[in-house]
Structure formats: C-alpha cells, structure tokens
Amino acid sequence: MNKLGIVIQREYLTRVKKKSFIILTILMPFLFVGLVAGIVFLSSISSDNAKVIVVVDETGEYFSVLKNTDQYLFVAAEKGFEDFRKNSDESVYATLVISGDLLENPDAITLYSQKQVVSSAETTITSALNEYLSEKKLDSYNIPNLKNIINESKVKVKMKSIKWDDSGKETQTSAEFAAAIGMVFTFLIYIFIFVYGAMVMQGVMEEKTNRIVEVIVSSVKPFDLMMGKLIGIGLVGLTQFGIWLLVILGPVFLGTLFMPDTTILQGLKPLLGDINLMEICFYFIVFFIGGYLMYASIFAAIGAMVNSQEDTQQYMMPIMIVIIFALYAGIFSVQNPDGPLAFWASMFPLTSPIVMMVRLPFDVSWWEKLLSIALLITTVILFVKLTAKIYRTGILMYGKKPTYAEIIKWLKY
Amino acid sequence: MxxxxxxxxxxxxxxxxxxxxxxxxxxxxxxxxxxxxxxxxxxxxxxxxxxxxxxxxxxxxxxxxxxxxxxxxxxxxxxxxxxxxxxxxxxxxxxxxxxxxxxxxxxxxxxxxxxxxxxxxxxxxxxxxxxxxxxxxxxxxxxxxxxxxxxxxxxxxxxxxxxxxxxxxxxxxxxxxxxxxxxxxxxxxxxxxxxxxxxxxxxxxxxxxxxxxxxxxxxxQNKKHIFKIQTENENLQIDPTICEILSREKGYHTTTFRVRKLKDISNAEYLLFLLQQNEIISFEEEIPSMNDIFIQTVTKNN
The missing domain is CATH 3.40.50.300 (P-loop containing nucleotide triphosphate hydrolases)
Structure with missing residues (x-):
C-alpha cells in the first residue's frame, strides 16, 4: 500500500474506532429528535397558575364577555379601582378598568399593573371584546339574518400549489416541507464543516506539538501526510452521514417495501412531492466534500502555523465569521430561494456549500449547480495548494507564532 | 569506505x-x-x-x-x-x-x-x-x-x-x-x-x-604535553630546559606533580630523563577530554 493509503487508513480507523464517535453517531439522531420534541413539549405546557386579572367593570356589561382561559383568570372587583392602585397584592397580576360604553367610547378601557404586562394578556382581552362589540354593532343595524349573510360572504380560497416538471406533469408540493428539508441539510453541512474542519486542525496541531511529525516526514512527504489527514477525516464525516441516512431512511425504505399502505407513508408522499431526496443527498455529498476540503485545508494551515490551542483564536476568527455569514445567508434564503442573495451566495465558493443546500429542494437549474460546483472545485484546488506550502514549512517551525509577513514568505517558497 | x-x-x-x-x-x-x-x-x-x-x-x-x-x-x-x-x-x-x-x-x-x-x-x-x-x-x-x-x-x-x-x-x-x-x-x-x-x-x-x-x-593533536608524575620524594629533580612544574600535591606517602614538557622529544626520552633523577611511581600524559576540546574550539571561534 502506498504511503497516502497508510496515512488515510490510520486517520480514518483511529477516529471511527473511538468510543465517543460510535456513541455520538448512534445517539445523535435520537438526541436531535429529543431536543426538538423537548422544545415543542416545553412550549406547549402553560404554567399551572393562571394569572388573576381583576376587572373593574363600571358598566357591568362586559365582565361576562371575558372568559377564563388556561392562562388568565378574570375576577370581578369587589373593591373600587383606587384601592387596587396601592395594593401590592401578589396574587393580582393586573387590573382592568372599563369606565364607559366601549362602542361609543373605545378609549374607556385601561389595563393597569405593577409589572410589564405580557402581550398575550392584551390580545386575550381585546380579541374577546372586539368580537363581542362587532356582534353588538351588527345587531344594532336591525337587519334580519345579517349574521348569516356575513358568514356566507366570508370566502376562503383553498389554493393548491402544483409544480410543473419539464414534461408538464403536475406534482403537488409543500413549500414549508421543502424549506424544512433545505434547512436540515444546511445545518448538517454547516455542523459537518465546523466539526470535521476543527478535527483536522486538532490533528495537525497534535502531530506538530508532540513532534511526531518529524519522525513521519522523514518517511512521508508532507503533502501526503496532509492529504491523508484531509481525506481520512473527510471519510469519517461521510461515514457518519451514511449511518444517519441508514438509521433515518432505512425504516422508511423497509416500510415502503413491506407495508406500502401504512398511513404515515401515505402522509409523507404528498409532502415530499417531487422533492428528490436521493438527488439532494447526492448534492449534499458533493458539496460536503467540496466545502469540507476547502475549509479543512484552511484549518490545516492554521494548525500548522500555531504552537498551542490559544494561538488558534486569532486565525480562526475571520473564518468563523465567513462560515457564520454563510449560515445566515442560508437561513434568509429560505424566504426567497431564487433571490439575489440566495443566488450569489450559492455561487460564491466560501458560502455556496451551505447556501446551496437551502436552494436545492426548490429546483435549481442545472447550469447554476454546475457553475457552483465548478467554482467550488477550483477554489478547493487553489486552497489545498496554498495550504500545502504553509503546511510543509509550518509543521517544522517551533517557537514563536509566525507573523503574516512570514506566512506570505512561506507561500512564495 | x-x-x-x-x-x-x-x-x-x-x-x-x-x-x-x-x-x-x-x-x-x-x-x-x-x-x-x-x-x-x-x-x-x-x-x-x-x-x-x-x-x-x-x-x-x-x-x-x-x-x-x-x-x-x-x-x-x-x-x-x-x-x-x-x-x-x-x-x-x-x-x-x-x-x-x-x-x-x-x-x-x-x-x-x-x-x-x-x-x-x-x-x-x-x-x-x-x-x-x-x-x-x-x-x-x-x-x-x-x-x-x-x-x-x-x-x-x-x-x-x-x-x-x-x-x-x-x-x-x-x-x-x-x-x-x-x-x-x-x-x-x-x-x-x-x-x-x-x-x-x-x-x-x-x-x-x-x-x-x-x-x-x-x-x-590537542595534547598540551602535560604529564602527571607520582614520586616517593617530596621534590622533583628536573632540568628546567625540558621541564616545568605546574603544580605539586602532597599525599600521604607520595607526591603528585603536573609538569609540562618543554622540548620536542618523545615521551620515552622524556621519561628517561626524569627516571635518572627521581623515584617515579607513575607517569601519565594528560589527554584532553572532548569536553575541553569542544569548549576550547568553540570559544576560540567565537
């Protein structure tokens, strides 16, 4: 086996065999689902104690309109309004004062409280009153059957969104679902680039700081050592992705095979529409490889330049900013996947691997994909070449941190 | 080779x-x-x-x-x-x-x-x-x-x-x-x-x-022609044209001298000279250690 192969093998096997990798890979999908479920669950439970809102209704007309909810308990005041002003009774959340006919005088209602009132309290009260008042007003017109007429006149359009493919065939899609898929892949590629890029940097630094690099480069070319590391760790990332794909899509696939009529699967089909998950996975792999190699080579260069973890910060900062910018560009592109931000960010190589993931579920024309990939590959080749120069000098340089001027000198060697 | x-x-x-x-x-x-x-x-x-x-x-x-x-x-x-x-x-x-x-x-x-x-x-x-x-x-x-x-x-x-x-x-x-x-x-x-x-x-x-x-x-090559001589006598009889005493150290029964050879003669001849006048127990040439040579060469160079 050639040297590159031996290096790749070590980089790959030592990481894949680690307990932490195995556990994390298996647990991650569950953790992710658990996290989302947890957030949904927490936001769905309201607090046990409904907040008490005392109502001082001078008209006597409106109190009955305010119905108790899970969050708010409306209580008729037994004392006058002035008594509540100084009263710091903890059990009273707010005091609602209605001082006149709201139809004639809509300002005659005020909510007082010691604390800033949350907006849901305001909307609960106003929407209840608005509805009551509208009906009252309608009644005051004395037109028979007016309510029915109005109800009938409320038209709601039920629009289906149907996409035409090239042959004019119709397929149904759900824009939200497409966006969700895009976001999942965007986050995935963002996390992968960060995690595995950082892993490359750690690996390079480890070899440099414990000086094993000197033993190795006496038998392997520095370029092979660097490429071995990049490829080996990249394969670890693809392995992880592959396992997740198997864990998530495996049951779905088996399901379609053995129980094609299960309701869940029937439900999934129209959502997916013509979003070709296989195609997206393919592009994910292409853009992951490109984006990973591009960023990991920058990280490798950083690892080769520094002597300790603390020194990395200075060089990491600009790269972090670019990656985070790419993520935000991706998130905003969901709103308008064909807009100028989405288009340019999915062409610019430093952001394209992340942003393109958002756009893929919304049918991107083939030349855009091709151009984006071509630009990415060109950048990868350029970056790897530049990194190789920094790397082979950097790994044997100990002592002080190199200045930017010195690094430029290394590039010219 | x-x-x-x-x-x-x-x-x-x-x-x-x-x-x-x-x-x-x-x-x-x-x-x-x-x-x-x-x-x-x-x-x-x-x-x-x-x-x-x-x-x-x-x-x-x-x-x-x-x-x-x-x-x-x-x-x-x-x-x-x-x-x-x-x-x-x-x-x-x-x-x-x-x-x-x-x-x-x-x-x-x-x-x-x-x-x-x-x-x-x-x-x-x-x-x-x-x-x-x-x-x-x-x-x-x-x-x-x-x-x-x-x-x-x-x-x-x-x-x-x-x-x-x-x-x-x-x-x-x-x-x-x-x-x-x-x-x-x-x-x-x-x-x-x-x-x-x-x-x-x-x-x-x-x-x-x-x-x-x-x-x-x-x-x-770096020898300085210095010898260590041990005798039974307290004094060393020497010819000042060929020998210079650098130091003398008295022991219990013997005395140790460090001497320098001043004439370009072989060690055998030199020893012969000394033996004629003294009861010599041991005779040894000081060969400079690599340490001395190292320090000497480096400092001379700097």
Missing part, C-alpha cells in the same frame, strides 16, 4: 544562514559524532540528510551516488524532540510508523514483537502511549527508529531523558548496531559519551564545520 558525504551544503533561512558550505564525511560502519553548541545547525544538517528539508546548494552523497527519495527507507531517524501519538495504542502506532518506513503490516508486527520482548515492554503493546512512563516511551521510540533495519541510523541527542540504567542499555544497543554493520550518526552535547562510543566527529559552530576527524587523532 565512505558511506555518506555532504558536499558544501548551504541552507539559508529567512533571517540567518543555518549551514555555510558544510562538508562532512561519514565512513561505513563507524559511529560519527555530530557536535556543536545549540543553534549551530546540527538539526538542519540532519534534516537535510533525512530529506525533510532540501539544501539551497550542495549535495548529499549516499553510497557513492546522490541521495535519492527511496533512500529514506534506509535511514532510521530518532529526533531530538521525541514524539508519538499519546492517545494511540503503543503496538498500533509502532506498526503504523514501521509501515511508513516500507515494512508490510505482518512483517512489522513480527519484528516489533521481538524488539518489544527484548526491551521488556511487550505487555504494554495494547496500552495507550500516555499510560507509559517516559523511559518506556523512549524505548518505543528507539524501537520504531531501528525496526526497519536501515543501514544508516541517525540519533539526535539519544540519551536525553534516559536514566543511567536505560542509558547503558541504549549505549549497548547502539554499539551492537555498529557490530551488525550499521553506520551511525550521533548528535549530542554529552562529550563523555562521544569519547566512549564515537569513532569520528565533526564539530559545527556558527553554521560551519570547525573541527573534524578521528576522535583519538583529534585528542592527541
């Missing part, structure tokens, strides 16, 4: 000249000591021989032809700054490093097991490196250096970090390698070990070779 030779090797770093036309000759089956103060350029020269860095000019001749990329399989290198993967299992990484030196996985494993047994660390094969003591790590590093049985071995400060027991073990290993016909380049500050095991040396100071040749020859 000349095994390795560097010819006018020059290496310029950004701000300083690391090697200035350095030419050294290493004979086959000899232990060659590469000496010099810190920062003299020893490590740079070793890296050039290892093909880790390329010289700006000059060339390295290996077995009568220019050094080629594949020659690195024929070199074992123990760098001054030792390093192995801390989190990796000892046996696994030894096999990995041996494979990078061109051995097959199976071959590497068989040979390594033999070495591990010899150094009494076989039970640590499946342990992570960080669990080993420093001395054991050094042993692993040494094994990794020699396992592919290269013809040329380069040891950069091999004894640093070893306890006396392991130093002895390592010294014997190095001498055994020489017996087996290997050529060894040995870089060190430890002058006592140079006298003990080196056949030839080159002293590099400020990027230049300032002294080189056979160790015994160098030491006798």
């Amino acid at each position: 000349l095994f390795l030779e560097t010819k006018e090797v020059v290496k310029q770093y950004a701000n300083h000249l690391a090697l200035d036309k350095v030419s050294v000759q290493v004979n086959e089956q000899k232990i060659f000591g590469l000496l010099g103060p810190n920062g003299a350029g020893k490590t740079t020269l070793i890296r050039i021989i290892n093909r880790i860095t390329a010289p700006d000019s000059g060339e390295v001749i290996f077995k009568n032809r220019p050094l080629a990329p594949d020659d690195i399989y024929n070199i074992g290198y123990l760098p001054e700054e030792r390093g192995l993967y801390k989190k990796m299992k000892v046996g696994e990484q030894a096999v990995y490093l041996a494979r990078l030196k061109g051995l097959s996985a199976a071959e590497a494993k068989t040979r390594l097991k033999i070495w591990f047994k010899k150094f009494d660390i076989l039970s640590w094969w499946d342990k992570k490196l960080e669990e080993l003591s420093k001395g054991m790590q050094q042993k692993v590093q040494f094994i990794v250096t020699v396992v592919h049985e290269p013809e040329l071995l380069i040891f950069d400060e091999p004894f640093s970090g070893f306890d006396p027991l392991n130093t002895e073990l390592l010294k014997n290993e190095i001498l055994e390698l020489k017996e087996k016909g290997k050529t060894i380049i040995f870089s060190t500050h430890n002058m006592a070990s140079v006298e003990e095991i080196c056949d030839e040396i080159a002293l590099i100071n400020q990027s230049k070779v300032v002294l080189n040749g056979d160790v015994t020859a160098i030491r006798s």
